[in-house]
Amino acid sequence: MGYMTDERRLIQETARAFAMKEVLPVANKLDPEKGDIPPELIQKLADVGYFGIVIPEQYGGLGLGVFEYCLITEELARAWMSVASIIARGNGLSAGRGMTDAQRAVFLPRAARGEFLGAAAMSEPNVGSDLGAISCRARRDGDDWVINGNKYWCTFADGADYIMLVARTSDPTDPKRKHVGLSSFLIEKPRGTLPPGVKGAPIPKIGYFGWKTWELAFDDCRLPGSALIGEEGRAFYYISAGLERARAHTAARSIGLARGALEDATAYAQERRQFGQAIGDFQNTRFRLARMATDIEAARQLMYFVCDEIDQKRRCDKEAAMVKLFASEMAERVTSEALQVFGGAGYTTLHAVERYWRDARLTKIFEGTSEIQQRIISDHLLGKSRA
Template sequence: MSTRPETGGYMTEDRRMIQQSARDFAMREVLPVANRLDPEQGDIPMALRDKMAEMGYFGITIDEKYGGLGLGCFEYCLVAEELARAWMSVASIIARGNGMIGFDAMSEAQRAEIMPRVASGQYLGAFSMSEPNAGSDVANISCRARRDGDDWLITGNKYWCTFADGADYIIVIARTDPDVDPKRRHKGLSIFLVDKPRGQLPPGCQGNPIPKIGYFGWKTWELAFDDCRVPASAMVGEEGKAFYAVTHGLEKARAHTAARAIGLARAALEDATAYAQERIQFGRPIGDFQAIRFKLATMATEIEAARQLMYFVCTEIDSGRRCDKEAAMVKYFASEMAERVTSQGLQILGGAGYTKLHAMERHWRDARLTKIFEGTSEIQQRIISDHLLGR
């Protein structure tokens, strides 16, 4: 039985080719690396990152004039689903080129200098917004940036900064106006691009990796900035306007998370389907039993429903239409679906699923995270309900 997703009316011949190429790459290049390194919590190898760069995966949505592919959110999410089917961390690292929040706020001079290196995979970033007391409550950020002559000095604690060590720069959201009205605290935040040596934290910054239960392939850090000095040119966009840049970038980020969730769920379906045809009990493959067949049917249906909603949201984003409600819906629906489907996949494998001898436990662990990052399921429900009922 084939579990290849149906593509529906959204797919052009070019998109089918992009999808198939990404699928071949993921299964040939990514999955063996994931199966080897995830159990030992190893980092994504540079050799694999170089191959991804050759495929153009860091510049899918970057304009052709900067060396990117000049494609849309739709193609970005097509590739992300295929990569996540193999290893979600690899599907995530392409956002360090395509989807970094703050890019849209850059001046043309900054774009011309930075984007060609980003598109080629030579200049990848980490994003540092969350803090111990500020997650979804972005306006509560307390990390401070103060002027010192022609420079800025950044001081404060950050949390959940994935890839802080391996990145070539860190986008830091910091408060530049500490005296803003408490009811309008979102207006006092600014974006800084902090250059750093790859493999190190920037001068004036210390940190430690956070012990995670999944999302291996790269490290996630807690950071402490202590008068980290950056030039005035490091500010991205207008001073005090970071909140708007962050919220503007969330639609594409949430579609990307939905794509990753769908890829994980599809991995669980494909692995469970193969196992159900091989595992013999009571003299028959367990896939002959109705209980297993119906589980697989439900899993496949939920995956396809999420995928079609994602295709719709990506089309809206690429058309330039505002779709914050729909983006919240697809992120919410796909991530909740991924946890259910990967859990069912593990159930089909039984005891074998609860071991590290199969990739199913990886799919399950990583799917659980999709309900948390890029805004929790509860935050998505808040956004959706606000559209229905008002704030």
């Protein structure tokens, strides 16, 4: 089955030109300085509609599918993964899970215009993959909610227009159903600030530059009753419903990183000379590049399949876990191989290959670690998967 139509090729080519012209030069300048994505670049992303790729046209979005979303994501990640990631901060609202029609009508057009970008506050200092262990609390106080607790790994907490918080509103009665009692809250705030009642500090990290990742402390942070999104106690289900798309998006980011490393390594292999010839003439280098390209294409074709399944509204949680696992593991391996082609030059910040390598390492951790993906896949194989 052919996935690529003329329309999709045009979308891909347009995104590729945008990434190479608008994103890559900014990435090459700012990533070594650990600088933030400039507001001007965020506005350019908004102008071409990339914050509303999957937001329905009735709300001002492009109304495209997950397939197109991942096509664009791969191109952006080839330039800078952080830019491929920030578009999710608008597109993430597209499903409006738990939102009322009135909330969708208010929030989605703003998100599509790039005027309502979010940050997710789910993980905690002692909570990563096990969301059921969340201890940050939200208690009712009249018509308001009061939040107390700590959050970790909240990327873009300062630059976002809102923080989507997951907090515990009730305790589970069944120890095996710890995820029950978690609720979602949308905390609006001005860009460049943290909400009242919230303090934070950036977490030092080895990559994923372009924006800051925060540790947050909620100290009697007061929210109006309208901040609750969806039904109380249903946050886990809203999160779970979006995992297939999130994992396809991460696969696309992984593939983009690997492709950037391959393209740079291929060019370097034709320029760099040793023993009187280009290193690309050595069989070891040529075969290394061939293996890298094959791994990338295998991941891409699996991603295309998963994206098509999602767009056709067919359940594919096992396959989404597979592509996230395969693509992220592939990206770390391929970017490392590319760095080897560069030799000592690859271990400097003078070439972008080290950025791809550092960022690829993260893809094995976020949106569910490789170990979590293997558990999901093996649960399906062994008949232990749950609806």
